Amino acid sequence: MTAVVAAPSPLEQRRVLRTPIPGPRSVALGARRSAAVAAGVSSTLPVYVQRAAGAVIEDVDGNVLIDLGSGIAVTSVGASAPEVTAAVAAQAADFTHTCFMISPYEEYVAVCEGLARITPGTHDKRSVLVNSGAEAVENAVKIARRATGRPAVLVLDHAYHGRTNLTMAMTARAMPYKTGFGPFAGEVYRVPASYPLRDPAGMTGEQAALRAIDVAERQVGADQVAALVLEPILGEGGFVVPAPGFLPTLAAWAADRGIVLVADEVQTGFARTGDMFAMHHEGVVPDLVALAKGIAGGLPLGAVTGRAELLDAVHAGGLGGTFGGNPLACAAALASLEIYERDDLAGAARAIEAAVLGRLGALADEVPAVAQVRGRGAMLALELVLPGTLEPDRAAAQRVAAACAQQGVLVLTCGTWGNVLRLLPPLVIGHNLLDEGLTVLEDAIRSL
Known part of the structure; x- marks a missing residue:
């Protein structure tokens, strides 16, 4: 008799933290990686993916992260879009x-x-x-x-x-x-x-x-x-x-x-x-x-x-x-x-812009390290500098991205000096999920 394999349950669009980031299974996979994968291949997050859907990523330890990177603007229609x-x-x-x-x-x-x-x-x-x-x-x-x-x-x-x-x-x-x-x-x-x-x-x-x-x-x-x-x-x-x-x-x-x-x-x-x-x-x-x-x-x-x-x-x-x-x-x-x-995803990108720029613009007025908030649609960024100067602060960008990751939010960096935080959420991200991710990002930036 052929065994019946149950279909995986739908991946709920919410953030879930079950272990520290990275969890034990990701740590074990990292050890395997070091013995098999070229050292020149780097990864932003030290977690290993088990599933991804819409605007979230589930790792092998059961943590579910809010994805504000879309695989570098690739999964714009959402990860694993059913169509x-x-x-x-x-x-x-x-x-x-x-x-x-x-x-x-x-x-x-x-x-x-x-x-x-x-x-x-x-x-x-x-x-x-x-x-x-x-x-x-x-x-x-x-x-x-x-x-x-x-x-x-x-x-x-x-x-x-x-x-x-x-x-x-x-x-x-x-x-x-x-x-x-x-x-x-x-x-x-x-x-x-x-x-x-x-x-x-x-x-x-x-x-x-x-x-x-x-x-x-x-x-x-x-x-x-x-x-x-x-x-x-x-x-x-x-x-x-x-x-x-x-x-x-x-x-x-x-x-x-x-x-x-x-x-x-x-x-x-x-x-x-x-x-x-x-x-x-x-x-x-x-x-x-x-x-x-x-x-x-x-x-x-x-x-x-x-x-x-x-x-x-x-x-x-x-x-x-x-x-x-x-x-x-x-x-x-x-x-x-x-x-x-x-689904007018261009319109969805404009809605993301309106939601993000309003909040992060206010944050720039509050935190001297934020030199500028900029971008269009769902391609948005914050440039971080040493307060009172235009001197790029790469270390600050790395600290913010790492702090977000610890809280289950994926944020990427970029920039000639590595001092820019970039946001590339899937265009299908829900308002509540985006709002939650932005709150985590704001808290990390205020910690500067």
Whole structure:
């Protein structure tokens, strides 16, 4: 007689602390990890996951944590969203892989059609599907170089674009991303970003853009530049929202000089900032968009979507990869796209912004260590400094994140100096759960 295995009970959306963090089973797994996993792979939390659903994570000791990180903006539709898991299971029952370059399938085509519909601009578009954000950025550069015949790539200070050799060259921060891994790919040039907290007082977005353009014209030459690659909101660099006018001024200059404008929307895309894509906020239409993270509800998928004439300029066989556009990931993406639009998750992100900025803005007035609260939608941050200065306080950010973890709330850090607390809650998080997580965060910050 076949044994009947009971289905796991639904994971209730509430915080539960049964043991200290980490608990004994997580400690035991940590010991196993040290003997098997490369030391260069780090983890923010020393707890091991057993289940995750919606906006909570259950560890192997039965603790349930509020997730304000979404796997770095990946599980925006909620962890283990039922529609996503059902779509993946159904696709797995049909086939798990054929390689689109060998035997194509409809799901890949359908994802590309969806991306053409929702990305900025009404022009004719094409897409290529890949495995990750870094791969998407690297392919965008390949496409731009092939289409323009030019070698140089411009990136912004404080940028993060990935961990491959080319994207490490494009990334600004040395530790932990670049130190000891060079030499890096050439023809990558860095220009100043708009960082309102740290720019000269009164500098407008247009002025910040002209500063970057001056560096590019003098040090590189516009006629040598294939692509200007930028994050509409700096991600790993600190969730820095550029001053109004910065992006439109750069976009106009790139168009005038025949430079391909590439928007790295890997972290900002898919409703995260309160619009489907962050470039929408200033009405800027990029030539190419690099996508990943929130695209597929937790499965590995990336894409480059953009002007048809640019992608079609690449010779047959010049784009692709064995696993790019895997059918399981495509099924997850199609389910996720439906959730974003059906449930207006961009509107949900705006509601999160309203709830969070009001509370944390008041906290900034109370705690001198909080230099600025900033962000858009559900991509929000606090920058911590030594009180009375703009000197970054990385240790304070680490203490706050650790204190939150001890209380069962996952908060991530970022920033060029590691002094920024970033909030990336799932867009489906309930108001009560968000409120509880913010209370824990506020208490940890007040303890500074």
